[in-house]
Amino acid sequence: MRRLLRVLAREVAAVEPGEKIDPGLMYDVLRYLIEYPGRYHHPIENLALWRLVQRGRVARPLADQLDLEHRSMRHYGGQLLRLLEGARGDILVPSPWIAMAAHQYASAVRAHMAHEEQALLPLVEQQLTQGDWEEIARASMPAEDSRHSEDVDSQFRRLYASIAERANADA
Ligand SMILES: [Fe+2]
Numbered sequence: 119m120r121r122l123l124r125v126l127a128r129e130v131a132a133v134e135p136g137e138k139i140d141p142g143l144m145y146d147v148l149r150y151l152i153e154y155p156g157r158y159h160h161p162i163e164n165l166a167l168w169r170l171v172q173r174g175r176v177a178r179p180l181a182d183q184l185d186l187e188h189r190s191m192r193h194y195g196g197q198l199l200r201l202l203e204g205a206r207g208d209i210l211v212p213s214p215w216i217a218m219a220a221h222q223y224a225s226a227v228r229a230h231m232a233h234e235e236q237a238l239l240p241l242v243e244q245q246l247t248q249g250d251w252e253e254i255a256r257a258s259m260p261a262e263d264s265r266h267s268e269d270v271d272s273q274f275r276r277l278y279a280s281i282a283e284r285a286n287a288d289a
Contacts, residue, residue, distance in 0.1 A: 119155070119231065122147050123224050125285045130220045133213045141205040143284050144220070148202065150277055151227070152195045157270070160188060161258040163234070166242050169254070175245050180237060187230040194223035 129144045167184060170176040198219040205211040246254075 119151065119227065122151050122281065123227060125281065126151075126220055126224060128285075130217045133217060141202040141216070143281065144216075145199070145202045145206060146277060146281050148195065148199055148223075150274065150281065152192075152199065154274055162254060163238075165254045165257055166246060166250075167238065169250060170241060170245055173245070175241055176238070184230070184234060184238060187226070187233065191223070191226045191230055194219065194226050198223045 126144060126147050129147075164185075167176060167181055171178060171181045198216070201211050201216050201219050205216065
């Protein structure tokens with residue numbers, strides 16, 4: 119996640135005001151940043167979080183705050199994605215708008231990651247048992263069959279490889 123946020127920051131920094139942005143790489147980075155955790159991280163995090171709330175191990179205000187952070191990441195990510203979609207099409211989107219939206223999104227993600235790493239993940243590690251993880255794994259399993267889920271995995275791997283290749287080529 120942090121590596122991709124750095125790619126995003128570098129793309130934004132390379133755009134001078136008034137210059138037309140090349141949204142292709144940024145768009146792919148953002149799709150990965152939004153879709154991958156949306157599929158693999160957030161469902162598991164939420165199940166772990168609310169399990170700890172039910173047991174009185176995580177205070178309700180912390181859980182609500184983390185939930186709010188997820189929503190604000192989705193909000194800022196969606197905003198940036200829509201601007202990049204416009205720029206990829208034939209809509210003239212001023213590059214400072216894209217830079218500002220990217221900055222807001224990256225700040226929200228970094229703040230949330232720091233918060234969960236400090237306040238939630240140590241508790242998750244301490245408190246959840248093997249049995250909890252097995253139940254969480256069953257509950258977070260996508261409804262579709264495993265062949266489809268392998269397809270999605272390999273789509274993400276291809277997307278990441280393509281981002282890494284282009285990001286390195288630009289360096
Ligand atoms: Fe999270």
